[in-house]
Each structure stands twice: as C-alpha cells, then as structure tokens.
Amino acid sequence: MMRNILDKFYVRLILVLLISLFVSETGSTIGLTHRLLTLDFYKEYFATVFIAQIVFELVHYLNGRLDKRYDWTSGWFKRLLAQIGLGIVIPSLAVLLLATGYFRFFGVNILKTDYLYYIFPLVLVLIIFLNVLLIMTPYFILGLQSVRGGGTTGVVSIAGHGTIAEESNTTLNGTVKVYQGQKIRYLSGKDLIAGYIIEGRVMVRTKDGDDLIADITLDELESFLDESFFRINRQLIATRRYCRGYQVIENGKLxxxxxxxxxxxxxVSQVKARTFKKWLQEITIN
Incomplete structure (x- = not known):
C-alpha cells in the first residue's frame, strides 16, 4: 500500500521546519551555532515556521480544490492559469501580508528591510517548487506502482481528495481504467465515443467530451469495445453514432x-475501405 505522503500533516510540518531553517539562515553573516544561543534567532525562526505552515496548508488546500475542478489532460491551459493564480499568486500575497504584519509587530517597516530583495524572491521560488511537488507526487506514486506491477492493489491519496482505490489491472468488471488529472475512473464502453493515440499515449473521448488518458493499449481497447466501434486506423477508433459518412480520396482510401x-x-486504408463501408451500412445508430 502506498500513499501520498504529502497528505500527512506531520510530513508537511517536517518540510516546513527544514525550509524555514534554510530561509532564516539565508543572508545571515553569523554562524548557526552562534545564532542558536540568541533570542532573535528563535523569534525569527518560529515566525518563519508559522508563516510557512500557513502558506503550505493554503497551497495544499487550493491544489486539492483545483484537482476537483480542472484536470491536466482535458483542460490543461485553464488549469495552468488557475494554478498560477491560486497556487502561486495568492500564497505569495499571503506571505507578503504575514511578513508585513510580523515586521510591524516589532515596529519595523518592511520596505526598509532587505526582505523584499533577498528573502521574498527565495520564498516565491519555494512556493513554485511546492506547487510542482504537490502536482507531481501523486503521478510519481502511480508510476512507481506501475513499475512494480504484478496485480497488486494500492491506495493512492490525492491532495485534497482523500484516498482512491487503485488496481494494476487495465480493466475491472468490464470497465477501462482512465486518469482524469489526479483522479482514477473506471469507464464502460457505453461511456466512450472514441479512442486515439497522441504523443504515444492512448486517450479516450467520453460522451461528456472529456479526453482522458487510458491505462490500456489501443489494441486492447478495440477488443474491449463492441461492434458499434470501428478501428479506423492504427491511431483511431470511433463509434458509429459519430461517423456521418466518408469521402473517397487517393488510392481508394476513405x-x-x-x-x-x-x-x-x-x-481508412484501401485494404479496410470495403469493410468500413459494410460496417457503416449494417450498424444501426442507437
């Protein structure tokens, strides 16, 4: 059994403690061993931990909300814009507000410090890294499980989604396993209208218009679907309902x-043209 370790609060806290130590030491001209003996170090460090934990939890929460609304396969551009706006811009503004409040508490104007010149750019880079980490960790776990293979059953916990049961089989009870962003779904043949290969990946088109990555080869998908689907060529399968007709082109192709x-x-190749014409006439549209 494998889980997304970033769903565990104590893991996020450990990361925050380490990152905060790195941030608080950035630009310091005094060694850490000497700073540990000063009160100023602990005031600065625990304030950094407090702010970093709030930001981490905020990014973690917003990333989970984005997973529910947008996925990276069928709506990657919208997801990218939303990820930049909610996952990067909002947490960055939150850091500025919290840091400004921290300095004001001690009677210091943040504009008269080197925070905006040295620390904040580093924080921005860490926020971007955090977004990438939250996005990629579930895919890394799925890939690791896939490499392990062997019919094992795992549970993947996606940030903001709880746990999702996962089998290594390509089909389960007459369904095909597909990936919708960081979610896993099982679809029947009735849910599909087409399947195709693009950039080496098998994609399926659902009746809802979603294009999802399928954990199956196109040959396996063809054998899984009923006679209402036709293998148009090596890269495409489509259902009869969405085939309106054909045009004869060069060398007898369609x-x-x-x-x-x-x-x-x-x-459709010349070799399969006759079979396709017959299929088009004989299969009724449901």
Whole structure:
C-alpha cells in the first residue's frame, strides 16, 4: 500500500521546519551555532515556521480544490492559469501580508528591510517548487506502482481528495481504467465515443467530451469495445453514432466524416475501405 505522503500533516510540518531553517539562515553573516544561543534567532525562526505552515496548508488546500475542478489532460491551459493564480499568486500575497504584519509587530517597516530583495524572491521560488511537488507526487506514486506491477492493489491519496482505490489491472468488471488529472475512473464502453493515440499515449473521448488518458493499449481497447466501434486506423477508433459518412480520396482510401474533432486524421486504408463501408451500412445508430 502506498500513499501520498504529502497528505500527512506531520510530513508537511517536517518540510516546513527544514525550509524555514534554510530561509532564516539565508543572508545571515553569523554562524548557526552562534545564532542558536540568541533570542532573535528563535523569534525569527518560529515566525518563519508559522508563516510557512500557513502558506503550505493554503497551497495544499487550493491544489486539492483545483484537482476537483480542472484536470491536466482535458483542460490543461485553464488549469495552468488557475494554478498560477491560486497556487502561486495568492500564497505569495499571503506571505507578503504575514511578513508585513510580523515586521510591524516589532515596529519595523518592511520596505526598509532587505526582505523584499533577498528573502521574498527565495520564498516565491519555494512556493513554485511546492506547487510542482504537490502536482507531481501523486503521478510519481502511480508510476512507481506501475513499475512494480504484478496485480497488486494500492491506495493512492490525492491532495485534497482523500484516498482512491487503485488496481494494476487495465480493466475491472468490464470497465477501462482512465486518469482524469489526479483522479482514477473506471469507464464502460457505453461511456466512450472514441479512442486515439497522441504523443504515444492512448486517450479516450467520453460522451461528456472529456479526453482522458487510458491505462490500456489501443489494441486492447478495440477488443474491449463492441461492434458499434470501428478501428479506423492504427491511431483511431470511433463509434458509429459519430461517423456521418466518408469521402473517397487517393488510392481508394476513405476520409471519414466525423461528428467530433480528434487530433488524428480519420483515414481508412484501401485494404479496410470495403469493410468500413459494410460496417457503416449494417450498424444501426442507437
């Protein structure tokens, strides 16, 4: 069993303690062993821990909310913009407000310190790193489980989502395993309208218009689907409902007129052209 360790508060706290020590030591001209004997070190360090923990929890929470609304496969551009706005800009503003409050508490104007010139750029880099860490950790765990293979069952906990049961099998009870962002779903053939290969990945198009990564080869997907689907070429499978007709092109090939837009050419080879025509006539649209 494997879990996303970043879902555990104590793991986040340990990271915060280490990062805060690094931040508080940045730019210091006095050795750490000497600073440990001063009261100023502990005031600065624990204030940094407090601010960093708030920011970590904020980024962790916002990342979980974004996972529920946007995924990286079908809406990556919207997700990227939302990630920058909610995952980076808002936490950065929160750091500025908290740091300003800290300095004001001790009667210091933050603009008259070197915080904005030396510390804040470092904090911004750490916030970006934190976003990347939260996004990539679940994928790393899934990849590690995939490498292990062997029919084991694991539980992956996605930030903000609790736990999701996962099997290493490509199908489960007549369904296909797909990835929607950091979520795992199992879809039946009735949920699908097409499957295609793009950049070496097998994608499936659902009736809702989502394009999801499938944990299956296109050959396996073809054998899984019923006769209402046709293997148009090595890169594309489509259902009869969305095949309106065809156009004869060079060398007896057919260009299929699809009701949907896919990122691969819907070209039927000369060898399969006759079979496709027969399938188009015989299969009724449900």
């Amino acid at each position: 260009k299929v007129d699809l009701n949907i837009t896919v990122p691969v050419e819907p070209i």
